[in-house]
Amino acid sequence: MRSEYDDVATEYDQWVGAGSALDDSTFTELTGDVAGQEVCVVACGQGREARYLAGRGAVVTGVDLSEKLLERARQHEETQPLGISYRHGDAHTLDGLATDAFDGAVCYMSLMDIPDLDGALHSMARVLRPDGWFVLSFTHPCFKSPATGEIVDHVDKSVRRTVGKYFAEGYWDGPGAHRSALPVGAYHRTLSTYVNTLNAAGLVIDQLREPLGDTPIWREVPQLLYIRGHLSAVSSARGGI
Numbered sequence: 001m002r003s004e005y006d007d008v009a010t011e012y013d014q015w016v017g018a019g020s021a022l023d024d025s026t027f028t029e030l031t032g033d034v035a036g037q038e039v040c041v042v043a044c045g046q047g048r049e050a051r052y053l054a055g056r057g058a059v060v061t062g063v064d065l066s067e068k069l070l071e072r073a074r075q076h077e078e079t080q081p082l083g084i085s086y087r088h089g090d091a092h093t094l095d096g097l098a099t100d101a102f103d104g105a106v107c108y109m110s111l112m113d114i115p116d117l118d119g120a121l122h123s124m125a126r127v128l129r130p131d132g133w134f135v136l137s138f139t140h141p142c143f144k145s146p147a148t149g150e151i152v153d154h155v156d157k158s159v160r161r162t163v164g165k166y167f168a169e170g171y172w173d174g175p176g177a178h179r180s181a182l183p184v185g186a187y188h189r190t191l192s193t194y195v196n197t198l199n200a201a202g203l204v205i206d207q208l209r210e211p212l213g214d215t216p217i218w219r220e221v222p223q224l225l226y227i228r229g230h231l232s233a234v235s236s237a238r239g240g241i
């Protein structure tokens, strides 16, 4: 079991800031006060969001498929210990993690990299306690689809995003096509697939966020979509959907 990210672990680690903790105001707002809470960080990579949460007092378990990124995460933990426990594992099942074990579950900038969305969301629901919460962030499927581009308006010189192949769900690839220059692909799904799969897993949406980006194009349309929600009472009462 390995991840595409094993091949780009060094570049990815540097790109997201090596040992620094995540600095993302939308994530901060959506996760809220996590002090004393047990939080599972699914697809944690080199651990930037795990470090942020542990720094705010959470007891964090990070899981990822990439041994190489986990190596980086453990090195960062050794340099600056925050009590984070990192495990090699598959988000599709979260095998080895107990049912009803966590107050919160986070999947930051990773859902589009995970092949089996249904398996991953059901597994997140399984490990959450009955009143558990979750926070997700991923590339906005309406504006990052397999055939997107940019055109310049000749009149006001503003840049416009073009979107194509929105209904082409599945793996798409191409160096630089997905993000930065990293040669990794991603799984495209429509917005309705995301929402309906969350619903099927018993995960209820409380809030959506589409933050303004920091380049002109991403101030016109959202690059990222964030979701905060909770485990449905029906789901936890009947032992999962």
Ligand SMILES: C[S@@+](CC[C@H](N)C(=O)[O-])C[C@H]1O[C@@H](n2cnc3c(N)ncnc32)[C@H](O)[C@@H]1O
Pocket (backbone or CB within 6 Å): 003, 004, 005, 006, 016, 042, 043, 044, 045, 046, 047, 048, 049, 063, 064, 065, 066, 069, 089, 090, 091, 092, 107, 108, 109, 110, 113, 114, 115
């Ligand atoms: C874009 S990286 C994000 C990593 C980290 N959350 C961050 O924001 O830096 C996507 C991550 O998803 C992980 N991943 C992909 N499929 C996975 C799976 N089935 N189980 C666990 N992790 C997976 C990759 O190994 C990679 O670390």
